Amino acid sequence: MKNWALIVGLAVLFSSCHFFKSQAKPRAIARVADSYLYHEDLKDLVPAGTSKEDSIVIVHNYVDRWASQKLLIQAAEINLNAENKAGFDALIRQYKIDLYTNAYLNEIVKRSVDTMVSDAEMKAYYQENKENFRTNGILVRLRYINLQQDNPKYETIKAKFFDFRKADKKFWGTYALQFKSFALNDSVWVEMSQVYTKLPFINPDNRDQYITAGKSIQYSDSLNMYLVKIINVIDRNQIAPLEFLKPTLKEVILNKRKLELIKKF
The missing domain is CATH 1.10.20 (Histone, subunit A)
Known part of the structure; x- marks a missing residue:
């Protein structure tokens, strides 16, 4: 990658960090005490196609963070008392145990548990x-169409929408592409947040005016005509x-x- 040519000459000064030209392989980019950051550690850092300027910034920031962490851990090891360090070492050992065992158990579960639920x-x-399964808000079953005011087939669409027969499936397949948006599967329960998004003329203040089981709605604004049929409503705190x-x-x-x-x- 072309960007790696930039790293060779990069110098980043940070407190007691020492940056130098590599004299032997593997090439070291930075050093804090006895810790080294090597060229190989950065090989996947800069995405392909990154500009020269952005590459320098990415590498510079990474080296700064690496150096900061090394300096902090060095200071912690010097300044924390033996009891604290022993406690942290115990936590680290336990964390490793938990991490490994949880990963192992998850892998067993993934391979062993039947994921088919009838x-x-x-x-x-x-x-x-x-x-235990009560609603947090109102649920609604409805169907709706949002179409342009000047649709030449408006009266036909309206009649078929409110009559809504299975025999008209081909009709809806033909005309649905003309609609700005629609949902014709009225067997699906949806939350009110979805209703507010799809039918912006309905809001929490006027909700009760529109959201009533069996209600048929025609609503128009300057650009749109909405046809809505409310099939059923379940109120808040009812069994879902x-x-x-x-x-x-x-x-x-x-x-x-x-x-x-x-x-x-």
């Missing part, structure tokens, strides 16, 4: 624990529906399997 399992867990919870239920069941496996060790 609908029947989710339904059974839901039925047993549904009281199974379909909305399926991703959460799957994660809960998988985590239970993992914990059960880990307990065996």
Whole structure:
């Protein structure tokens, strides 16, 4: 990489750090006491295509950080009392043990736990624990279309939208590309935050005016025409529906399997 030619002549002064021209391989870029930063340590530091100026900044900052850390650890080793250092050394040893064992257990879990969760399992867990799955906010099932005011097929689209028959699937496949945005799958539960984003004329202040089960809405502004059909609404702190919870239920069941496996060790 061309940028590495820049590193050879780089000099960064920092407190007691000593920078020098390499006289033997491996080439040292910086030194703090008996610690060395070598050319090889920097080989993947600068991304390909980085400009000369940016390369110098990246390397300079890296060497500064390396030197700072070495100086701080050196000062800590000199100034901390033996009891403190012994305590920290014990923590380091325990951290290494925890890190290795957790990584090993996670690998075993990854290889051993069945990640398939059936609908029947989710339904059974839901039925047993549904009281624990209450909504934090309002959930809504709806469908909507956002189209331009001057759409020549507006009346036809409106009629089919509010009538909404399965036989019109081909019609929607043809005309959906003309819409600014739309959601026609009204079996999906969504949170109010998504409703506010997709239907900006609805907000927390006027929500009750629009978000009512069975309500049909036509709303226009200077550029857009919105057609909305509210299918159902679940209020805050009610039991959330199974379909909305399926991703959460799957994660809960998988985590239970993992914990059960880990307990065996």
